Amino acid sequence: MARWGHGRARIVRSVGVTTLTVRPQRVRCRDCGATYVLLPTALQVRRADTTEVIGIVLAYTAKGLGFRSIGERMGRPESTGIDRAPLAAPDYW
Secondary structure (H helix, E strand, C coil): CEEEEECCCEEEECCCCCEEEECCEEEECCCCCCEEEECCCCCCCCCCECHHHHHHHHHHHHCCCCHHHHHHHHCCCHHHCHHHHHHHCHHHC
16 A cells, blocks of 8 residues: 545534544555555544444443433434434344
């Protein structure tokens, strides 16, 4: 792998009202020529929240809280996808 510049800057929500501006590293495979964006472990692909926030939401879901109360606790509107968190609840499987 060789460095190949940076990906586009992203604004990611953290716990509370904190936001992070991240510009991930882009690399190119020397063998096949494909390029990849390397995300830090604090971020997840296609998610506007940090890994920490996602973990907290999953913990609240495991405790049986609904998406409205989780959204209130996290300071997020219901439309942000927190309503999908119950899919990770143990009784879903």
